[in-house]
Amino acid sequence: MDYTLTDEQRMLHDTVFKFTKNEWEPRTIEIDESDSFPWWLWERLRQLDWCGLLIPEEYGGSGMGVLDTAIMMEAAGHAGADTGSILAWGVHLTIGTIPIVLCGTEEQKAKYLPKIATGEYITCFCLTEPNIGSDAVNVQCSAVRKGDHYVLNGTKMFITNGPIADLAIVIAATDKSKGVRGVSAFIVEKNFPGFSVGKKLNKIGQRGSETSEIIFDNCMVPVENRLLNEGDGFTKVGAINLEYERSILSAGWTGMLGYNLDLATAYAHQRTQFGHPIVKYPQIREMLVRMKMNYDISKLLLYRAAWMKDQGLPAALEASLYKAFTAQACMQSAIDGMQVHGGYGLMQEYKIERSLRDAKLCSVGAGTDQVLYEIIARAITGTRSLTL
Numbered sequence: 129m130d131y132t133l134t135d136e137q138r139m140l141h142d143t144v145f146k147f148t149k150n151e152w153e154p155r156t157i158e159i160d161e162s163d164s165f166p167w168w169l170w171e172r173l174r175q176l177d178w179c180g181l182l183i184p185e186e187y188g189g190s191g192m193g194v195l196d197t198a199i200m201m202e203a204a205g206h207a208g209a210d211t212g213s214i215l216a217w218g219v220h221l222t223i224g225t226i227p228i229v230l231c232g233t234e235e236q237k238a239k240y241l242p243k244i245a246t247g248e249y250i251t252c253f254c255l256t257e258p259n260i261g262s263d264a265v266n267v268q269c270s271a272v273r274k275g276d277h278y279v280l281n282g283t284k285m286f287i288t289n290g291p292i293a294d295l296a297i298v299i300a301a302t303d304k305s306k307g308v309r310g311v312s313a314f315i316v317e318k319n320f321p322g323f324s325v326g327k328k329l330n331k332i333g334q335r336g337s338e339t340s341e342i343i344f345d346n347c348m349v350p351v352e353n354r355l356l357n358e359g360d361g362f363t364k365v366g367a368i369n370l371e372y373e374r375s376i377l378s379a380g381w382t383g384m385l386g387y388n389l390d391l392a393t394a395y396a397h398q399r400t401q402f403g404h405p406i407v408k409y410p411q412i413r414e415m416l417v418r419m420k421m422n423y424d425i426s427k428l429l430l431y432r433a434a435w436m437k438d439q440g441l442p443a444a445l446e447a448s449l450y451k452a453f454t455a456q457a458c459m460q461s462a463i464d465g466m467q468v469h470g471g472y473g474l475m476q477e478y479k480i481e482r483s484l485r486d487a488k489l490c491s492v493g494a495g496t497d498q499v500l501y502e503i504i505a506r507a508i509t510g511t512r513s514l515t516l
Contacts, residue, residue, distance in 0.1 A: 153208030180245025187241035205383020212336030214380030224251025290340035322347030333485030458487035
C-alpha cells in the first residue's frame with residue numbers, strides 16, 4: 129500500500145496551498161465580517177479553471193478524480209482558507225454538479241456542464257426542508273407532472289449557495305404513496321417561473337458561504353430536466369450525493385485541522401510563561417499531539433473514501449466514518465487550539481477562534497453525528513436500532 133502522493137498530486141497541493149496563503153488566507157477576517165460570499169474569490173477560481181474539477185474534459189472540465197479534488201480542497205483549508213468559502217466552492221464542485229455528471233442525459237450534460245465548468249453557473253443541492261432533515265426520504269416538496277412540465281411546490285431549507293446559485297439539483301416527491309421510491313430529482317434553473325430565493329440565513333460560522341431557503345411556488349420544470357426515471361431521486365441521485373457530501377465536501381474541515389495545529393504550534397513557541405516558551409510544558413504538548421493525531425487520522429480517512437470513489441466502489445460506510453470522526457476532531461481541535469492561545473484565542477485577529485464557530489456545521493450538516501453513528505452501527509452489527 130503506497131501512501132505517497134504522485135508528483136502531479138504534490139503539484140496540485142502546493143499550487144493551491146501557495147495561492148491560498150498569498151490571496152485567500154489574508155482576507156479571511158474580511159470574509160467572516162462581511163457574512164457574504166467573496167465574489168473576488170469566485171473570479172479567481174474561474175481564472176484558475178478550478179470550477180469544474182470533476183467535470184469530464186469533453187464538457188470543458190478538468191476531468192480530475194475525487195482524490196485529486198480532495199487534495200486540493202484540503203490544501204486550501206490547511207493554508208488557512210475559511211471553510212465557509214471552501215464549502216461554497218465544494219458544493220458547486222460536488223453535490224450541485226455530480227448528479228448531472230453521473231446521472232444526466234447527454235443533452236443535459238451538453239447544456240449545463242460547460243457553463244458549470246467555467247463558473248458561469250454556480251450550483252446548489254436542494255434536499256433539506258424546514259421540517260425534514262435527517263428523515264430526507266419523506267420530503268414534502270412535491271412535483272406533479274402536467275404535460276411536458278412538472279409543477280414543483282414546497283420549500284427547501286439550509287441551502288448552501290442558495291442566494292447565489294444559478295442552478296439547483298432538487299429532490300421532490302412525485303408519488304408520496306411510494307415512500308423512498310416515489311422521490312425524483314430535477315435540474316432547476318433560477319429563472320424558471322415559480323423559483324425564488326427566501327431569506328438569507330444568519331449563521332454563527334461558515335459565513336463565507338451564503339445559505340437560504342429556496343421556494344417553489346408552482347415552479348415549472350420541463351420534463352427533460354428530470355434526472356433518471358421517476359422514483360430514482362433518492363435511491364440513486366440522493367444516495368450518490370450523500371457519499372460525496374460526507375467525504376470530499378468535508379475536505380476543507382480536514383485542512384482546517386492542519387491549519388489549527390500550525391497556528392497553535394507557532395503560538396506555543398512564541399508565548400513565554402514562567403521563563404520558558406509554553407511549547408515546553410507537558411500540558412501544552414499533549415494538546416498539540418492530540419491535534420496532530422486528529423489531523424492525520426482525518427486525512428487518512430478522507431483519502432480512503434476519495435480513493436474508493438475513484439475506483440467506483442460504494443463508500444457509504446467509509447464516508448460516514450470519515451465525516452463522523454472529522455466532526456468530532458474539528459470541535460476538539462478548535463478547543464485545544466484556543467486553549468493553547470489562552471485569552472488571545474478569543475481574539476478575532478488570531479484567527480483560531482473562527483475554527484470553533486466554523487466547526488459546528490460539520491457535526492450537523494450532511495447527516496448529524498447521531499444519524500452517521502446509526503449507519504456505522506448497522507454496518508458493524510447487521511441490525512437496526514430500536515429507536516431508528
